[in-house]
Amino acid sequence: MSKKKIVSIEERIPKLKQARKKKVNRRLVFYLSIFFFLISIIVYLQSPLSHIKTINVIGNSYSADEEIIKQSKLTTKSNIWTINPSDIENEISKNEIVESVEVNRKLPWTVEIELKEFERVGYVERDHIFYPILGNGTTLGGAGQEHYNGDAPLLAEFSDEAYLLRMTSELQKLPENILNLISEIYWKPVDENKNKILLYMNDGFMVDGTIRNFAEKMEVYPSIASQLEPDSKGIIHIGVGAYFESFASPSDEEAEEENDEASSEDMETESESEE
Incomplete structure (x- = not known):
C-alpha cells in the first residue's frame, strides 16, 4: 500500500487564513463598488450633468420650435430623468394645430418632441x-x-x-x-x-x-x-x-339647330322628288 501524505493542521492554517482574507477582500471591493456607484448616481442626478442640453422638435410646419418648447415647459435646467413625457404630451396637445405628439428621451442629454399637425x-x-x-x-x-x-x-x-x-x-x-x-x-x-x-x-x-x-x-x-x-x-x-x-355652348346649340333645319329641308326635297 502507498503511503498517503499527511499535512499537519499547522501547515493548513496559513492557507485557510489567506483564502479567507482574499474572500473578504473581494466582498469588500464588491460592496465598495456598489457604494461608489450609488454615490455617483446621486451626484449625477443632483448636478448639471443630468440637465437637458438639447430639445429637438420634429414634424412641425406651422408652429415654431420656440413655441412648442415653451408649451412643453422644458428648459436646459430640467433634469432629463425627472421629466414626465405624458404630462408634456398633454400640455402640447392643447395646441389646436397639433393632432398628436410623442416625447422621448435621447440619452444622455437630449429630449425629442415629435409632432403630427393637422394638414x-x-x-x-x-x-x-x-x-x-x-x-x-x-x-x-x-x-x-x-x-x-x-x-x-x-x-x-x-x-x-x-x-x-x-x-x-x-x-x-x-x-x-x-x-x-x-x-x-x-x-x-x-x-x-x-x-x-x-x-x-x-x-x-x-x-x-x-x-x-x-x-x-x-x-x-x-x-x-x-x-x-x-x-x-x-x-x-x-x-x-x-x-x-x-351643358352645350350657344354655338353648339346653333349648330345643332342648323343641322336639324338642314335635315328637315333634305326630307322635304326628297318628298317633292318622289311626287
Whole structure:
C-alpha cells in the first residue's frame, strides 16, 4: 500500500487564513463598488450633468420650435430623468394645430418632441387676405397672404362656421391626389339641403355635391372624369348617385339647330322628288 501524505493542521492554517482574507477582500471591493456607484448616481442626478442640453422638435410646419418648447415647459435646467413625457404630451396637445405628439428621451442629454399637425386643407379669404385653414377648422391667422397661390382649395361663402368645420373635416379625409384636383368650393345652401356645395375643379369640370359624406362620395370623381372627353363641359353630380350632366355652348346649340333645319329641308326635297 502507498503511503498517503499527511499535512499537519499547522501547515493548513496559513492557507485557510489567506483564502479567507482574499474572500473578504473581494466582498469588500464588491460592496465598495456598489457604494461608489450609488454615490455617483446621486451626484449625477443632483448636478448639471443630468440637465437637458438639447430639445429637438420634429414634424412641425406651422408652429415654431420656440413655441412648442415653451408649451412643453422644458428648459436646459430640467433634469432629463425627472421629466414626465405624458404630462408634456398633454400640455402640447392643447395646441389646436397639433393632432398628436410623442416625447422621448435621447440619452444622455437630449429630449425629442415629435409632432403630427393637422394638414392644411384649403384657404379662406377675409378682408382680401387669404389664410390657410387646417383639417380641424383652425384658421392660421398669422400666415395670411395677399395672393391666392392655388396650392389648396379656396373655401368661399361659408358664412356659418359650423358648416365650414364640417367641410374641412371632410377635406381632411380626402386622398391628396383628389384634394389637389379641387380649385374652389362654394357653400350653396338651399331650404331642403343646407349642406349643398359647388366645386370648381382644376381640370375644368364642376361638381355638385353635399358636405355630408363628401370625402366618401368624392372618391368616384377620378373614374368619372377619366371617362369624359377632355373638351367636355358640364357638371358631375355626386349627391344621390353619380352622373355627368353636359351643358352645350350657344354655338353648339346653333349648330345643332342648323343641322336639324338642314335635315328637315333634305326630307322635304326628297318628298317633292318622289311626287
